[in-house]
Amino acid sequence: MQDGNGLDHLAGERAMAQFDLQAMKVYLAGGQREYEISTKMAQLVANDPVFSKEDRVRLARKDLYKNSLRKAGHAWKTILEKGLSEVEGLKLRHFVDEPTYTDLHWGMFIPAIKGQGTEEQQHKWLPLAYKMAIIGCYAQTELGHGSNVQGLETTATFDPTTDEFIMHSPTVTSTKWWPGGLGKASTHALVYARLITDKKDHGIHAFIAPIRSLEDHTPLPNVTVGDIGVKFGNGGYNTMDNGFLRFDHVRIPRENMLMRLATVTKDGKYVRSNKPRQLGYGAMVFVRQGIVIDASIYLSRAVTIAVRYSAVRRQFGNKDEPGELQVIQYRTQQSRLFPLLATAYAYRAVGFWMKSLYADVMKRLNDNDFSTLPEVHACTAGLKSITTSVTADGIEECRKLCGGHGFLCASGLPELYAAYVPACTYEGDNTILLLQVARFLLKTLSQVSKVRPVGTAAYLGNIKQLSTQNCKVSQGHDWLNTSVLLEAFEARSARQAAAVALRLAKGSGSEAEFQENTPELVESARAHCQLILVSKFIEQLQTGTPEGIRKQLEVLCYTYAFSQLIDNAGDFLATGYVTGNQIALAKEELKHMFDKIRPNAVALVDAFDHTDDYLGSALGRYDGDVYTHLYKGAFKESLNDTVVVDGYEEYLKPVLTQNLWAPHSKL
Amino acid sequence: MQDGNGLDHLAGERAMAQFDLQAMKVYLAGGQREYEISTKMAQLVANDPVFSKEDRVRLARKDLYKNSLRKAGHAWKTILEKGLSEVEGLKLRHFVDEPTYTDLHWGMFIPAIKGQGTEEQQHKWLPLAYKMAIIGCYAQTELGHGSNVQGLETTATFDPTTDEFIMHSPTVTSTKWWPGGLGKASTHALVYARLITDKKDHGIHAFIAPIRSLEDHTPLPNVTVGDIGVKFGNGGYNTMDNGFLRFDHVRIPRENMLMRLATVTKDGKYVRSNKPRQLGYGAMVFVRQGIVIDASIYLSRAVTIAVRYSAVRRQFGNKDEPGELQVIQYRTQQSRLFPLLATAYAYRAVGFWMKSLYADVMKRLNDNDFSTLPEVHACTAGLKSITTSVTADGIEECRKLCGGHGFLCASGLPELYAAYVPACTYEGDNTILLLQVARFLLKTLSQVSKVRPVGTAAYLGNIKQLSTQNCKVSQGHDWLNTSVLLEAFEARSARQAAAVALRLAKGSGSEAEFQENTPELVESARAHCQLILVSKFIEQLQTGTPEGIRKQLEVLCYTYAFSQLIDNAGDFLATGYVTGNQIALAKEELKHMFDKIRPNAVALVDAFDHTDDYLGSALGRYDGDVYTHLYKGAFKESLNDTVVVDGYEEYLKPVLTQNLWAPHSKL
Ligand SMILES: Cc1cc2nc3c(=O)[nH]c(=O)nc-3n(C[C@H](O)[C@H](O)[C@H](O)COP(=O)(O)OP(=O)(O)OC[C@H]3O[C@@H](n4cnc5c(N)ncnc54)[C@H](O)[C@@H]3O)c2cc1C
Ligand SMILES: Cc1cc2nc3c(=O)[nH]c(=O)nc-3n(C[C@H](O)[C@H](O)[C@H](O)COP(=O)(O)OP(=O)(O)OC[C@H]3O[C@@H](n4cnc5c(N)ncnc54)[C@H](O)[C@@H]3O)c2cc1C
Structure with missing residues (x-):
């Protein structure tokens, strides 16, 4: 979605793409209808000057707040005037893109x-x-x-x-x-x-x-x-x-x-x-599904900015080529950035799955079937915790990947982080949520011989096998197999849960013993949730992904799974399921994935379809015209209203003229 | 250093401490003289209303900047008026605690x-x-x-x-x-x-x-x-x-x-x-030593706030005790917080060591001895990179450990993070610095049979043995041995470096092959630096630490080393040096360390000796009187100047009265 009007500095990047961009946009939006609504609402907001975010970082609190009241009122007026549907209205408020009182009114x-x-x-x-x-x-x-x-x-x-x-x-x-x-x-x-x-x-x-x-x-x-x-x-x-x-x-x-x-x-x-008190659970699943989709959206914004800027930014050369290299060429940059790109795609897929989970829960509640609720509760609590933590850290990582310029509000990234990061705390502190997951895992394991675990915990029914059979990968490409990957995540999670459950089982079952093991319990909850994320991403791909984008999604899925495996290698290794050599092979495969992502990187972030207005970033502009816009932007800074700064007479001149004690100095 | 004037809500915590607080303060300040200067300058700033930070987060940019000019001028005036020495002046500016133009004038x-x-x-x-x-x-x-x-x-x-x-x-x-x-x-x-x-x-x-x-x-x-x-x-x-x-x-x-x-x-x-161009190296070592000490100071501020607040904050109960538990009692809270406390101590010790390194470099430069420079360059580049990254992340972690209230500027933590985090980027992007370390490691290894590695790279001379001999720990307390720990960090680093060096040696030595391996090279650089940090912390303790604080420092040193070992377990395991079981034993030992820290936690942060003024945090107040000060603080918010907010007539009333289209509505 292009707002710029000049040259496309990233045209070369876009020409390299190897997939059907339009199909990917529709996939990421969640369907054709959703895509159309999103596009329409995004444009509506982008074209309405009342919704401009231009000055946001420059306003004092009172003016900032007043302007936010103005926007909220204007959004409401627009919704009524244009007779927007509930879904459209929600999208419109989404693109207005600032926390405001109507969020709580409608949302809570x-x-x-x-x-x-x-x-x-x-x-x-x-x-x-x-x-x-x-x-x-x-x-x-x-x-x-x-x-x-x-x-x-x-x-x-x-x-x-x-x-x-x-x-x-x-x-x-x-x-x-x-x-x-x-x-x-x-x-x-x-x-x-x-x-x-x-x-x-x-x-x-x-x-x-x-x-x-x-x-x-x-x-x-x-x-x-x-x-x-x-x-x-x-x-x-x-x-x-x-x-x-x-x-x-x-x-x-x-x-x-x-x-x-x-x-x-x-x-x-x-x-x-x-x-039944359980009726409230439906709403909870709905809210958490929204949180996971939001995580994907926020992360995708940061990744869009960092990918585009990394394709524009050049540092250092290499003897073989003239000029400096795009920093996106550097393996270290790729190894920090591409897994985050894959994560944004993963969370989108998992969010879609959670939609179907919600439908399932509502159907069961209607039928007074509460059997899946503990599993659903644990799963969604865990996914809220993991996705928000990873997204917050991921936004900051993207900011750092932009070097010095990422630190400017003009990059859009500081604001994005500050607005997103409380998601780690509200709707449940992320550590406390993982402890809830852990309690569920312990309970499931303690009953595993009697009660067959369901849904995302079903693999625990298989714990004996998962505990004994080790990874069989002997060559890099053995990893390129979703069942091999799935088994690895299942085995690791099952083993971690079993290990801590065993230690607790040896004790008296007191709360103090539970407390003592909470660090390990949190780790095992995290392992369980990482499995869910990997498995649901895989599952979503295997169910009717359009031809024109399947290959790219597969690459992203492997990228996601490998990077999760490698980032958590300590756990995988400690359980004895994999060897150091198998991890090393996965690292090589991951680099091959980076090579496959590289030519598609810019198109893969274009597919998120964020307007320049929504991104609000000089670094992440669609047209890549970063430097002229950073430069122009500086002239909006209030300190530049005058060439000689307010304060010179009182506080700089006395220093420069050694007149600090002169009576005219008001220090 | 107490600024409060009422009850000490943390008196109970302080009564539990088992070490000589005053001796610890002097140790952390770097000596009696430094302690006295620090105390004097901190008080000077705290007692001078011109230096107040009260309104900082509420000022619009122009006013903020003008006020910063005012403070910088006033600091200069104070320095001249009081005839402060260079060291005193530097400390004074340090406690004024805001980035300003004089930093660059004097510092660059x-x-x-x-x-x-x-x-x-x-x-x-x-x-x-x-x-x-x-x-x-x-x-x-x-x-x-x-x-x-x-x-x-x-x-x-x-x-x-x-x-x-x-x-x-x-x-x-x-x-x-x-x-x-x-x-x-x-x-x-x-x-x-x-x-x-x-x-x-x-x-x-x-x-x-x-x-x-x-x-x-x-x-x-x-x-x-x-x-x-x-x-x-x-x-x-x-x-x-x-x-x-x-x-x-x-x-x-x-x-x-x-x-x-x-x-x-x-x-x-x-x-x-x-x-000789190398003469500039002295200044570089000096600057980086300052960066490491600064990292310790910033991290210690965040840790002080989080520890004190965690001792005040109560959530949930436990059947055995009445009322809610202090959140500092929770193992998950400890496992995130206490390693950061230990890290702040570790960086202080390493900073002290770097002072002696600086003296050594200057002496050698004087004698035209440039032999240690490559090692010193790599070591200090790496330490800059690691300590700033860990500190920035650590500040954010402390903020999250404070739950919702950490997100308020009144907690002092958002400001601390925002002011600190660019240290990851300036004075050298942290990834690029690690790549420099990696190049040094490769070079050292390639010459190891001819040139004896010196200083922090000396262990590489021992690479054969480090590559073959594995960890001998068989019981938890086997880990309580600094040589065992040192060998573990040396072996892991040596093996990681050797592995990537071997792969590169098999190739043609092209830049492209180096590029391909940069992710592993960065990891091996990180391993090398983590070894330096652990080993120098140990070394510092072993050279004349006063009796009254030695035990606590040992506990902190083990806490630091164990948490580094565990956080990087993937590397340690992948090299084959340790087993999953040995890691599990280290985890248990770490919990024992937490038990030893717990009664001393508040005193250990008191020892950093930050004034309430310097911390600028309602959560981190010395007297623990958190809630009354948060509440009082809210009344300074400009939005509370009027009970009915500015904007009500224009933007809220029309919404509430369904008068959005009436002519008086200016939407
Ligand atoms: C608050 C602040 C204050 C500053 N003050 C000053 C000042 O007073 N004076 C001054 O002159 N400058 C100053 N700077 C600028 C600062 O020195 C630079 O921002 C810093 O050196 C990083 O360079 P960069 O921004 O070009 O990042 P880049 O090098 O463009 O980094 C972007 C990304 O590319 C990656 N990258 C770049 N090259 C490579 C490579 N060869 N291999 C692998 N990855 C690579 C980086 O790791 C990073 O992820 C300041 C910056 C900030 C944020
Ligand atoms: C931007 C923002 C918007 C908000 N909006 C609303 C709103 O609209 N309405 C509303 O009612 N509230 C709102 N909140 C409040 C929010 O819901 C709470 O801050 C959140 O639930 C976390 O609780 P807390 O702040 O008490 O954290 P605490 O629970 O005090 O957490 C402090 C620390 O203690 C740890 N801890 C606590 N209990 C345990 C335990 N049992 N085991 C281990 N560790 C533990 C936590 O992990 C954390 O590290 C908002 C908060 C923010 C930041």
Whole structure:
């Protein structure tokens, strides 16, 4: 997708490509319809000056935030005016590409009401939310309590005399802290609080609390609310008003407790409903599928920038050729960059698979079949953890691969990192999620003789064989076999899990022993998830990939699998499944893959189809015209408004003229 | 060093410490005198409101920069007023803790004149520079050329008719781009340019070019100069005016070429001097020693914050104890955090060793003994590369270890990262530096039968034995032996180097074959450097560490060595030196080390002696009073200046009232 208007400096690169670019674009978009919607929405945003990201890194927080309100309002207006569908609207907001209060309103507030509200409550709140007559946020985390939701301190005490809950923040640590959209935009908060009826603590429940006047937007009486302050990066997440919130005995009607799973009656009785709690799992799978696709998108943006720039950038020569070499020619550059390119493709494929997983879960939930849920829960938790961590690190790696210029915001990379990296923390801290996976693996193994493991854990049913049979690769090309690769990842994961399970089984089963082994447990969870990623990438390729792109996808799939194997060689070797020599052979095969990627590299990132507007990067421009745009860009810097800088008279001249003590010096 | 004034929430932690805190502080400072200077300068800065960092993340670029000029001027004034020594002045600027133009003036401009100027030139320029009557920067990098200095395009063409050089920027890519202090502050630039006399190109030489008027600071005629724009992070490196510079046939006197190593005579003859070029190596070792110490300091700041906060932060419970557990109790937290603590100590020790290396080099240079230079060059290049990469990643890891709150600038960590991470790129891209180490290793190995390797490469003389004898550890405590550890790191490094050398030896010795093997070469360079780090940490401990801290340092040393061993297990295993079982034993020993660190953790970071002012972190406060300070901090956010946010009328009200199309809406 070309926004430039001059020469294409990368035309030579593009001419080398050996696959059907258009087919790849459609594949990556997830289908023809999705491709068309994406293209349309991307252009809509790119062509609308209100959505420009130009100044983002140069605005002070107030202006940045105000401009983000402007964009969010304009996006909403565009959606209504053009009568966009829900999918189109979502895409449009995606391409606007900055965190804002509507993310939480649509992504957390509304789904929570849908999931936890009774039909009556949905009927009351959803129409208001759908037309944005109220703006909601999701207020769970507190200053002193995050991961451990059961530790939240905010109280909702029922007062039967008035049929109200009294919302209260008893301590500093009970202050709600972090909710996006809370700080300045929301009129309502979905508050998680400790439900107390008749002095009895019923644990954490959800409440809808009005927090700002619908008349004039002032905070309601006894509500203290505001923004928690500046976060990592220039623009980054600073377009979002992550907020704090304190209640000083604020009363809300009893009906504002979301009552699908439990009710408080007028006379203060607490009654659990008989609705299965598992129903919420569907939403969770949906959200995590989105996270994995997002990981692919973010990583692909960074990779697009780094690949294009590496094809433009030249350093050092070689006796055989005139001029300097493109840095993409260097093996070290390839060995850091191409695996990330392959990873972006892998996560896309796995995201597609998760879509089908979601459909499967929804069907089963409908049929009251909860049998696969533990496996699905572990699998999606693990994939969230791995893909977000790898993507965050991958963006930074791409930035470093761009040398000095990557450090400029004009490269687009610092912003991308700052906006993405909290994904490692929210929706579940990545370490804690892996510990959940580990618990699932232990449980599965402990029952393996009785219960046949399902889905992504099915291989554990095969543990005996996987534990004894070693890798048979004796020549490089033996590795070019997906079953050989799959078995390697299965054996490694099964062995790591079995080893730590065995150690735990020898003990008393105490929590302290579990704790003691958590580093190994986390490693084994990671191994399990890496297997899922490799296997699902392979699986996706084997099911009807169009001819014109199959070969490239295979190369990327091998690249991904080999680089995972090599990066984790310590694990593979320690389990005894492979030898050092087999790893060395895989390294050679990986280099052959690099040779196959090299001529296609630029086209493979073109296939992600990011507009120049969306990338926002002078280094990643489609036309490769990097240097003129970096240079032009500098003239927008505010410090260049005057040739002599503001501060010269006060702070530089006195230094230069040794007049530091003169009365006119205001130092 | 306590700045707080209330309760010490970490008193319990401190009471557990088992070592002599004061002795550790002195050790880490590098001696009693250094300790006293550091303490004095840190307090001087902390107590001076001009140096406050409070608002840094909230200022728009212009204000941020102006305030940084103010601080730099004030620091200079303080130095002069108080008659501070050079060492004291350096420390003072260190504690002011923001990148600014004086860094380049003192750190690059002046040393370059000293190193490359004739005595006459030094006599002319240095007095001006010392009193800051001129401000200089170091202008090497161009828009299109960085790492490959020989590719620079700026020309300095000698015109014998006027006895001048004509400085010229012939292309966009020849624009000087990045030099710190160039954008807005400098009056002079040390410019690297292609020297041309009589149409002959003599390659890259250094010139002093005046760029701004000493009268009114306006750019001189035909000089285009400015700031290159916003960089990663809020404050971060944005206090620095990294600049661009173009010359349009600007004339400077012939004497402005730095002529220590080569001269251009009045009639345009180019004459090399007979001064040994190696003399510059001393300065390089000095700079890199500083980089390693800096790595330790930066990492220790992040670790201080993460350790203290991990002792304050509580999540989840355990049946055996009431309340939630401190997250520092969790093994996963320890396994990510304590190795970084040990690394900060390791780098300090290695930095001290490099000081003695510097002294040795200077002595040898004086005696015209250049024999150790290749080894010293490789060693210091590698240490720069490894320590900066590990430190940058380590800061981010510490940030993630703080969960959500780490993402707030109030944690101090985002700023720390943004200001530090370019160290991976400047003073030599880290990958390119490792390739230099690799070339040295190859050369050393190729000559090993004839030339005895020296210094940090001496172990390669022992390569036969290291290649055949495997690790003898059979029980966990066998690892608790520094010679066993040293041999492991030596064997692994020697074997990796030998393996790649062997493969290259089989080939034709072409550059293409070298290229093909660069990924393995980089790995072997890394192995060599990790050995140096482990061995020098051990060596430093064995030479007169005070009794009261020896045990703790030993624990940290083992922690460091074991975690290096485990993180690189793939390499150790692949070389066949260790077995999976031996690695597993090391993992157990590492956990024992964690148990020994745990009660000392807070005291071990206290020993770094960072003031609250210097840390600038609500999470890392000495008194552990995290939550009240996070909460208070939020009220300084500009968005909280009004309860109803600026933008409500224009952009929120129309959304909430479905009045998006009403004429008063300015969307
Ligand atoms: C940008 C951003 C947006 C957010 N938006 C929202 C929002 O809209 N609404 C909302 O309610 N919240 C929001 N949050 C908060 C977020 O959900 C929490 O920060 C997140 O859940 C992590 O919890 P924590 O901060 O308490 O981390 P902690 O749990 O305190 O983590 C600190 C450290 O302790 C470790 N740790 C904790 N428990 C254990 C354990 N049992 N075992 C081993 N290690 C452990 C962690 O691994 C981590 O290293 C947001 C956060 C951010 C950064
Ligand atoms: C904050 C900051 C401050 C700076 N201050 C100054 C200053 O004061 N004065 C000054 O002159 N400059 C300064 N610089 C510039 C800095 O010195 C260069 O950015 C640095 O030397 C890296 O060079 P580069 O940007 O050309 O990277 P490149 O060399 O273009 O690197 C891009 C990629 O190519 C790879 N690559 C390049 N060559 C090879 C090879 N032969 N083999 C394998 N891989 C290769 C690199 O590993 C990297 O991944 C500064 C830069 C920054 C970020």
